[in-house]
Amino acid sequence: MSAVMAQAPSTALLTVEHLTMQFGGLIAIGDVSFEAFPREITAVIGPNGAGKTTLFNCLTGFYKPTVGRLTLRHPTRGDFLLERMEGYDIPEHAGVARTFQNIRLFPQMSVLENLIIAQHNKLMRASGFTFAGLLGLPVYRNAEKQAVELAKYWLDHINLTERADWNAGNLPYGDQRRLEIARAMCTEPALLCLDEPAAGLNPKESAELNQLLTYIRDQHGIGLLLIEHDMSVVMGISDHIVVLDYGRKISDGTPEFIRNDPAVIRAYLGEEGDDEDAADG
Amino acid sequence: MAEAVAASATPPRAMLREAGLIALVVFGLSFSLVGFKIEDVPGGLAILTRFDGVFFATALAFFGRIALIMLREQRALPVALVALPTAALVLLLQLFSGDLDPERSYPFRSGVVNWSLFAVALALGLRAVWLAWHHGGSLTGREARDAAMDRVGAKVQHAARFLGPALLGFAIVLPFLPFADRRLLDIAILVVTYIMLGWGLNIVVGLAGLLDLGYVAFYAVGAYSYALLAQYFDLGFWTCLPLAGILAAFAGILLGFPVLRLRGDYLAIVTLGFGEIIRVILLNWYTFTGGPDGISGIPRPTFFGLELTKRATDGETFHQFFGLTYSPMDRIIFLFYLILALALITNLFTLRIRKLPIGRAWEALREDEIACRSLGMNPRNTKLTAFSIGAMFGGFGGSFFATRQGFISPESFTFIESAVILAIVVLGGMGSQIGVVFAAILLIGLPEFFRELQQYRMLAFGLAMVMIMVWRPSGLLAHREPTLRLHPKPGQENAS
Numbered sequence: 001m002s003a004v005m006a007q008a009p010s011t012a013l014l015t016v017e018h019l020t021m022q023f024g025g026l027i028a029i030g031d032v033s034f035e036a037f038p039r040e041i042t043a044v045i046g047p048n049g050a051g052k053t054t055l056f057n058c059l060t061g062f063y064k065p066t067v068g069r070l071t072l073r074h075p076t077r078g079d080f081l082l083e084r085m086e087g088y089d090i091p092e093h094a095g096v097a098r099t100f101q102n103i104r105l106f107p108q109m110s111v112l113e114n115l116i117i118a119q120h121n122k123l124m125r126a127s128g129f130t131f132a133g134l135l136g137l138p139v140y141r142n143a144e145k146q147a148v149e150l151a152k153y154w155l156d157h158i159n160l161t162e163r164a165d166w167n168a169g170n171l172p173y174g175d176q177r178r179l180e181i182a183r184a185m186c187t188e189p190a191l192l193c194l195d196e197p198a199a200g201l202n203p204k205e206s207a208e209l210n211q212l213l214t215y216i217r218d219q220h221g222i223g224l225l226l227i228e229h230d231m232s233v234v235m236g237i238s239d240h241i242v243v244l245d246y247g248r249k250i251s252d253g254t255p256e257f258i259r260n261d262p263a264v265i266r267a268y269l270g271e272e273g274d275d276e277d278a279a280d281g
Numbered sequence: 282m283a284e285a286v287a288a289s290a291t292p293p294r295a296m297l298r299e300a301g302l303i304a305l306v307v308f309g310l311s312f313s314l315v316g317f318k319i320e321d322v323p324g325g326l327a328i329l330t331r332f333d334g335v336f337f338a339t340a341l342a343f344f345g346r347i348a349l350i351m352l353r354e355q356r357a358l359p360v361a362l363v364a365l366p367t368a369a370l371v372l373l374l375q376l377f378s379g380d381l382d383p384e385r386s387y388p389f390r391s392g393v394v395n396w397s398l399f400a401v402a403l404a405l406g407l408r409a410v411w412l413a414w415h416h417g418g419s420l421t422g423r424e425a426r427d428a429a430m431d432r433v434g435a436k437v438q439h440a441a442r443f444l445g446p447a448l449l450g451f452a453i454v455l456p457f458l459p460f461a462d463r464r465l466l467d468i469a470i471l472v473v474t475y476i477m478l479g480w481g482l483n484i485v486v487g488l489a490g491l492l493d494l495g496y497v498a499f500y501a502v503g504a505y506s507y508a509l510l511a512q513y514f515d516l517g518f519w520t521c522l523p524l525a526g527i528l529a530a531f532a533g534i535l536l537g538f539p540v541l542r543l544r545g546d547y548l549a550i551v552t553l554g555f556g557e558i559i560r561v562i563l564l565n566w567y568t569f570t571g572g573p574d575g576i577s578g579i580p581r582p583t584f585f586g587l588e589l590t591k592r593a594t595d596g597e598t599f600h601q602f603f604g605l606t607y608s609p610m611d612r613i614i615f616l617f618y619l620i621l622a623l624a625l626i627t628n629l630f631t632l633r634i635r636k637l638p639i640g641r642a643w644e645a646l647r648e649d650e651i652a653c654r655s656l657g658m659n660p661r662n663t664k665l666t667a668f669s670i671g672a673m674f675g676g677f678g679g680s681f682f683a684t685r686q687g688f689i690s691p692e693s694f695t696f697i698e699s700a701v702i703l704a705i706v707v708l709g710g711m712g713s714q715i716g717v718v719f720a721a722i723l724l725i726g727l728p729e730f731f732r733e734l735q736q737y738r739m740l741a742f743g744l745a746m747v748m749i750m751v752w753r754p755s756g757l758l759a760h761r762e763p764t765l766r767l768h769p770k771p772g773q774e775n776a777s
Contacts, residue, residue, distance in 0.1 A: 060655060091657030098655050106648035109641075110763035117645045120658045123638040130666075133637040134630075140637075144765075152767070164767035187656055 012073065013038045013223040014059070014191055019068035021054050021247075028054040030247045032068075036191065036240070038075065041217055041224040043234045045258075046244035047267060052227045053101060055244070056193050059225070060098045061087030072096060074190050092121050095190035099180045099197060101227075107169025111160055111179060114168050115151035116144075118186035123147055154182035157212065174205040178212065185216065191223045192216065198230040206230060210237050235259070243267065300346040307342035311335045341398070348405055357412035364406030371399045393731055445715060452621055456614040466613045468729045470620055470685065474678060475725045477624035479705040479717035480631055481674030486703065487712035488631075488640065489667035490647025492549040495536070495556025496702050499529040499672035501694035503679025505563060508576040508689055518582035518684050522677060529676025530669040532559075537668035541661055544650070556699055563691040575690025581612065582619060582684050589615055616685050623681060627674045628714055634670075636764045643667050644712075644764075701725070708749045710756025719757050723749075 012035035021029040029051040036042040044052050057063040059070060059082060070082035072094045080094035090096050106114050116123070126143030127133030133140045155161040158178040163171065168179060177197055184192055197213070198206050214237055217224055228234045234241065234255070241258045243251040245267040251258055258264055315334045319326050348360045375395040455461055455469060478500065485493045506525035510516045516524075536555045540548055563570045570576070581589065587599040589612040599615075600607045634640040642663045645653050650660055683689050705724055709716030723745045731740075749757060 062651075062654070088654045088657055088659050091655060100652070100655070104649050104652040104655070106645050106652065108648055108761060109644060110766075112765065112767050113641060113644075113763055116765070117641050117653075117658075118656045120638055120642055120645075120656060124642075127638050130634065130637055130639045133639075134633060148765070148767070155767075161767070165763055183656070 011037065013075075014225070015069075015071040015073075016055075016059075017069045017071070019055070019058060019070065020066045021051070021058055021063060022066040028247050029058070029065075029244075032244065032247070032249045034242045034249060034252055036223050036225050038190070038223045039217060039221050040239040041213060041226055041237050043226045043228055043238035043241045044244060045228065045234055045241060046250075049246075050244040051247040052244055053195060054247075056098060056195055056225075056227065058083070059090075059193060060096055061085060061090040072191060091187050091189065095188070096193065097184035097187045097189035097191070098193040099177075099184050099195055101195040101199065103173075103176050103180055105168040105176055105180055105183070108167060110165050111155070111168050111171065112148070112151055112164045114179060114183050115154060115186045116147055118183045119147045119150065150186060154185055157215065158182045174201050174208075177201065177205075178209070181212065181216075185220075189222060191225060193225045193227075195227045196229060197226070198228055198233045201230075203232075206233060209233065213237055296347060296350050299350060300343045303346040304339050304343035308335065308339045311338045345401070345405070348409075352405070352409060352412065355412060357409040361406050361409035361413060364402050364409060368399050368402035368406055371395055371402060375399065448718060449625070456610075456617055463610065463613060466610075466617055468726060470613070470617050471729065472721050472725045473617070473620045473624050474682065474685075475702065475705060476718055476721040477620065477627050477681075478675060478678045478702045479709065479721055480624065480627040480714065481671050481678065482702050482706050483712065483714070483717060484631055484634075484643070484674070485667055485671035486706050488635065488647065489643040489664065489671075491664065491667060492545065493552045493668075493671070494549045494696075494699050494703065495552040495554070495559075496671070496675055497694045497696070497698040498536070498556040498559035499532055499675030500679040500682065500698065501559050501563060501691070502529045502532045502672075503676030504683040504689050504694070505570060505576075505679075506676065507680035507683045508579050509570070511580050512576060512578075517580065518680070522680050525680035526673040526676045529679065530673040532676075533669040533672025534665055536672075537665040541664060553696065553699075556694075556696060560691050560694050563694070571690075573690060573692075575688055575692075576683075577688040579683050579687050579689065581687065582615070584615060620681055620685075623677055627677070630674075631714065639663070639666060641764060704746065708746065708756055710753075710758040710760070712761060713756065713758040716756055716758035720749075 014036040016035070017033050019029055019032045020027065032051075032055065034042075044055060046052055054063065058065045058068075061082065065083050068083065072080045072082055074080060074095050077093065077095070080090075082090055082094060082096065085094065091098075106117065109117070123140075123143055124130075127140045128137070151164075152161065155164055158175070158181070160171075160175060160179060160182075163175075168176065171179065177200075181192075181194065181197060184194075194213075198209055201209060210233060213224060213226070216222065226234070226238065238255055241251075241253065241255055242249060243258060243261075243264050250263045250267055251261045253261070312335055315338060316330060316332055318329045318331060320329055344363070348364060351357070351360050375392060452469075452473070456466060478496070481499075482493065482496045485491050485496070503525040506528045507518065507521040510521045510524060511518075536552065540551045543551055564572055566572065583589070584599050587597060587602050588594065589599045591607050592598065598607075599605075599611060605611075635644075642653070642658055643666075645656075645658070646660060646663055646667075653660055653663070682693070686693075701724065705717055705720045708724065709718070709720035724742055727745055728742045
């Protein structure tokens with residue numbers, strides 16, 4: 001597999017090579033390699049503690065990987081080695097946006113403000129690092145108008161236009177999930193990483209989420225990386241699934257392939273006679 | 282309070298026990314605090330006893346508590362019958378105590394305490410009359426009171442657009458009102474100084490959510506910048522004002538760097554330490570800052586080069602130029618307008634920057650730093666700008682303080698100052714500009730009016746704080762308006 005990847009040029013949006021993340025003696029991720037492509041939804045699944053969120057934290061700069069290379073090929077801005085970048089530079093330059101397992105909105109700020117803050121760097125430059133903004137120059141006012149337009153576009157797609165001036169913390173749970181995705185999209189990313197977006201959603205909301213994610217994939221042509229436990233979401237919309245267990249990749253392929261892979265079934269359901277092995281290991 | 286809703290009377294015994302308990306606490310507190318007083322007498326110190334005061338305080342606490350219990354249970358008439366005559370009696374005693382005994386006033390030695398007692402008794406009595414009149418009107422329970430306070434808060438917030446200009450208008454005409462004497466103007470200058478400092482600290486604490494317990498350090502940097510620049514380089518106030526702001530801003534960055542990774546309590550402790558470090562440096566660097574002797578003879582500000590003194594050291598003075606007769610009040614009035622202008626600049630700047638990306642970034646940082654990082658915001662720069670801009674306004678305030686006092690020493694920049702400024706911000710309602718104004722008036726103005734009570738005037742400070750904490754735990758006016766809206770505010774298109 002890695003031999004194939006070494007032969008550039010690859011069309012992959014994200015290439016993860018030999019990623020290892022070690023916390024003291026604990027190997028949270030051990031030698032994981034996979035690729036994610038633009039216009040595809042790549043799901044990362046695995047039992048609890050398999051290292052999925054750690055993988056996301058490495059990708060988005062919250063952790064520095066112990067070993068490995070994370071290459072992001074931005075369609076317009078060139079290639080970025082994510083493991084070498086500052087955490088807050090990754091969203092801005094490499095175009096990797098993420099959401100969190102436990103929603104991290106700005107609860108005391110309005111829905112609209114949440115979406116405007118996502119465009120912080122753009123607006124900051126437009127406001128001449130505050131000086132032009134203080135003087136109220138038209139450059140800044142136009143930029144702000146554009147930012148509001150982008151926010152409106154996403155508000156329409158998550159059905160929150162009516163409640164744009166609510167405090168984000170007062171929204172129902174499902175709307176907060178969707179708002180977080182919209183906020184990530186307002187950074188205009190090339191790769192969107194979603195950490196359990198369907199957690200805590202009812203079946204109807206879950207179906208709406210599927211629609212939103214496929215819409216983002218098809219209309220915006222970006223790659224999506226998805227951690228999810230809800231198999232109706234994973235099997236319904238993923239183009240490609242990576243399965244982790246105890247920090248190792250145990251399977252990688254299309255949903256049909258994963259569904260029938262004995263290694264995956266063993267990891268999820270256990271196998272007869274597997275208990276002793278688990279106790280030993 | 283469930284039991285308050287029904288008119289179920291507390292048995293007299295329980296009532297007496299509750300009141301007795303309160304009286305016991307008051308007795309315990311006042312026995313040593315009020316009962317004894319050390320006074321300078323020829324040939325040393327003497328302990329005076331004031332057990333009458335202890336007696337009155339205990340008795341008043343006892344009966345006051347009974348009155349409150351009865352009010353809670355809607356038995357208003359007896360309370361009214363007792364409280365109103367008490368108020369009248371206290372008033373009479375206070376007004377005519379001079380005839381009784383020219384040495385002291387009755388029932389307490391201090392007129393301020395008597396007036397307060399009169400006010401409390403009158404308030405109790407009037408409330409009882411009101412209750413009896415409406416016969417168990419609705420507002421007694423705690424929830425009802427909270428709801429009422431919330432409504433008041435929302436109304437004040439709503440009225441802030443008119444209230445702000447109204448307060449400003451009042452402040453502008455204040456020096457020319459008939460009752461504006463030197464003392465009142467001095468208090469007004471002090472209050473406005475704290476309002477300005479509160480607005481400055483509001484940027485750091487209210488907007489960026491960085492708990493700063495050492496804000497007075499920047500105040501000190503500003504004050505000493507001006508004093509030292511004036512002393513060593515003979516620079517005037519108007520040259521030094523921006524320099525003091527810049528130097529304080531640098532001090533803010535200097536503090537900001539090491540504390541970037543800290544949050545909450547840890548940040549508070551380090552900023553507290555920073556405040557003390559600055560003070561200790563000022564205290565010990567004797568050759569440069571004068572140490573505990575301070576710096577005196579700090580030049581006064583000029584009005585476009587015109588001095589506000591009786592005789593000019595060179596050139597003309599203010600009153601000569603405008604052909605006025607000299608009045609020492611001119612300088613006070615000028616200082617008042619100066620600090621008012623500085624405070625207004627702080628306010629306008631904050632209001633404006635809140636609606637700019639950097640202001641929103643500060644608020645977002647307060648809400649969730651990790652989310653900010655995931656959106657590509659640089660938390661380091663954002664925090665440092667908050668620290669430095671907050672510090673800059675502290676520096677402006679400091680150089681005003683130096684020029685007003687004419688003398689500064691490290692004693693003016695102790696931790697208690699930071700605590701007071703922080704209390705103003707927190708009690709005003711984090712991030713609320715108009716809340717800071719009310720909190721400053723309450724916390725600074727009130728104790729100044731109670732100066733007659735000497736060291737006990739801090740009790741007024743404490744009382745104001747306790748009352749705000751009981752009635753408005755999240756601050757006087759804790760209500761945040763979004764910085765931009767998609768839809769017009771409800772109630773604005775159809776005039777409410």
